[in-house]
Amino acid sequence: MKKNVLITGTSTGVGLESAMLFAKNNYKVYATMRNLKKSEKLKQKIQEENLDINLLPLDVTKIDSIQSAVKTIIERDGKIDVLVNNAGAGFAKTTEQATEAEIKWVTDVNYLGVVFCTQAVLPYMRKQKSGQIISVTSVGGLVGQPFNELYCGAKFAVEGFMEGLATYMSEPFNIKITCVEPGGITTEFMTSAIDKTAVDGQFATGEYAPIFEKYMAGNQKRANESEVQVYQTAIEVANVALNIAQNENPPLRIRTSQWAEDFCQLKTKADPDGLKLVKQIQDSFL
Template identity: 75%
Template sequence: MKRNVLITGTSTGVGLEASILFAKNGFKVYATMRNLKKADALKDAIEKEQLDIEILPLDVTDLSSIKKAVDTIIANDGKIDVLFNNAGAGFAKTTEQTSEEEIRWVTDVNYHGVVFCTKEVLPHMRKQNGGQIITITSVGGLVGQPFNEFYCGAKFAVEGYMEALANYVSKPFNIKITNVEPGGISTEFMASAVQKTSSNGQFAMGEYQGIFEKYMAGSQERAKSSEIPIYQTGKEVAEVVLQVAQNENPPLRIRSSEWAERFCQLKTQADPDGTKLRDMIANSFL
């Protein structure tokens, strides 16, 4: 029987590319998205290449939607082999300018959605004594960056959640957990972040305007002058995710590019893939 994979956020970007890539590599794919009206690109790929992909509705901020999707997969296959927590959204504003609604939204999409999808899948993986949970986090889950404090805060939370969870589900229940940490991704994710945090493409930062303009100019200059590419395509990140899914002993965390590796080096050099700390904590407490 094929290994199956549940992927969130598959209408564009990494999720779309991962759905196609996993299907081409022998997985049964359950590709989920909040708005099925955005499924045309995936439907075209399925029809063109005869891919084993089933599209399901799933909104990571809606608990009933998550449960319904998981129940459907269990009814069809009786198992979930891989959960790929991909859905997320960028956000860049100062703390002072961010509304309560925006704070809750960015946290729900980037952190709570991961937690609740994982919570719904875990009992099935535990009962089948095996499974794999792969989550897109970010270099922003390891390194705090200007004007990204709410996004980074959510990603830091995901990193901590998965690290703690791995300590007690990996060995007893054979549930493998990996955080994939990209740098910049040149997909609709970036365009969505700008749209969500600006007005007509313009950022009004008040007293922070000068600092923000310096930040933006520096980001653009680094992208132009970097000796190694800063931005990856969605397909390049999806290829890293597939490699993790095919790995018998996957790392707890992995950066998806050389640039991301260098960017996080001061945080990761003592334990690059996180497995030393994971095993130390598990051995100390369990």
């Protein structure tokens, strides 16, 4: 019997590529997105390549939507083998200039959505004594960056949530936990992040403007001059997620490129895959 996988945020980018890649590697895929009207590209691929992909609506900011999607999968298959928490959105704006609604939104999409999707699948994985939860986080979940503090805060929260789960889910439940940590990705995600940066049609204003201009210029310079590729394609990141799903003993965390590895080195050098820390916590508390 095929393993099935629930993937969030599959209308574009890493989610779209992951849905197709998992299907091509003998998984039954439940590809979810907030708005199924954005599924035309995926529908076309399903028809062209006869892929075992089932489309479901799932809005990670709405608990009833999450529960409905999970219920549908359980009714059809009686199990969920893998959850890929991929849905997320970039956001670059100063805390001072962000609205209350924006702060809640970036937290809901990037953190609470992961929590509630995970919460929805755990009872079934626990009952079947097997499962895997893979969350696509970011180097921003390890390293805080200028104008990204709200986004990084949400991704740091995902990292802490996943790390905490990892300390007691492997035994006795055989549920594996991994954070996949990309650097920059050349997808619509980047466009979204830029869109969310603007304040009344402009980028950071007032006293923040010169700092922001320096920040953006530095980003462009690194992309142009770096010997190691800064920006990855979505399929490259999707391949990392697939490799993790196929790994009998996956790491707690993994960077998806050499650039990401180098960028996070001060945080990760002592324990690159996070498993030493998990073992230490287990020995200390359990």
